[in-house]
Amino acid sequence: MHSITKSNLSTETIRHLVELHFPKEQVFSIVEFSEGMCNGAWKITGTGSLQKDVVLKAGPSDQVQMLTYEKDKLRTEILVYQLLSNREIPIPRLLASDTSRREVPCDYFFMDWVPGATWLSCLYQIPAENRPELMRQLGRCFGAIHSVEGGWFGYIKEDTRFQFDTWGAAFTAMMTDILNDGRKHGCLLPYEKIERVLTMHQDRLNVVKTPRLVDFDLWAGNVFLNAPDCTDITGVIDFEQCFFGDPLADFTAAVHLLENVESEQEFLEGYAQIRGSLHFSEDDRIRMDLYRLYMQIILFVEAYRFDEAYAENVRRRSGRKMEVLQEKLTASS
DSSP states (O other), X not given: OOOTTSOOOOHHHHHHHXXXXXXXXXXXXXXXXXXXXXXXXXXXXXSGGGTTOEEEEEOOOTTSOOOGGGTTHHHHHHHHHHHTTTSSSOOOOEEEEEOSXXXXXXXXXXXXXXXXXXXXXXXXXXXXXXXXXXXXXXXXXXXXXXXXXXXXXXXXXXXXXXXXXXXXXXXHHHHHHHHXXXXXXXXXXXXXXXXXXXXXXXXXXXXXXXXXXXXXXXXXXXXXXXXXXXXXXXXXXOOTTOEEEOGGGGGGSOTTTOSOGGGOHHHHHHHHHHHOOOOOOHHXXXXXXXXXXXXXXXXXXGGGGSOHHHHHXXXXXXXXXXXXXXXXXXXXX
């Protein structure tokens, strides 16, 4: 995917970074991944510790205009890998990282290569008899993430302007930031209607008292399976959009994995093994619709960075979903 936010590191620069962090190793090949939407990433094969392959991931240059919530997003990902390193979730090892921006004008890190293929690429090849166990494993992955408790509500950044004492204040700030980004990029959004909907449901948001780690990007493209058998999850990646907030938000962003979490019995069984049983109230469902609305606004606003044909398709699809969610949330006030 072409995106103006991706850092285009040259082969020479990548070899230099490898030499800094793996000075004894020889590089055989460097292959760029084309799938990412925002960051640059490369698979590196070589000798010794590079023999089983490593991945270099580089965030956007500090000269690139990003959305407000995306500030220092690769630093968020590095921290979350550390937070999850001793939890019951298969994630790659973080091998090295640098956020000084001395060597290159962006943050970057090296991690283990994750074997297998994404759940998304296997979507129509997964045997029906394998799905129940995969969903139990997926439930345990979500449970492991939600077992991490934060010290504040909001995005995981050093800048305290992203940190709040209540979930209502945090989510309002998150929504305000993305709406302001939309205004800045000239997006045609029903700003006042969205803000009214948010105000209507403040009390429901403030029911959440404990900040829990939320991935908000744990979809089928970020979960790996042991292809071609598709019997086990081999890895979960991409934690750059994480925040501390309401765990229910994660169940709304799991595209191609969870259409309706309440109907996924095996998923709920796996989740309960880590975090306890889930029970959904009407207020819970309303909050999940707020998180769905937030996601659709992000998708609509971030389309500025893609080519126009793709961007227009995203805006059209997200616009329709936003309209339905606004009406539903207004009616539920």
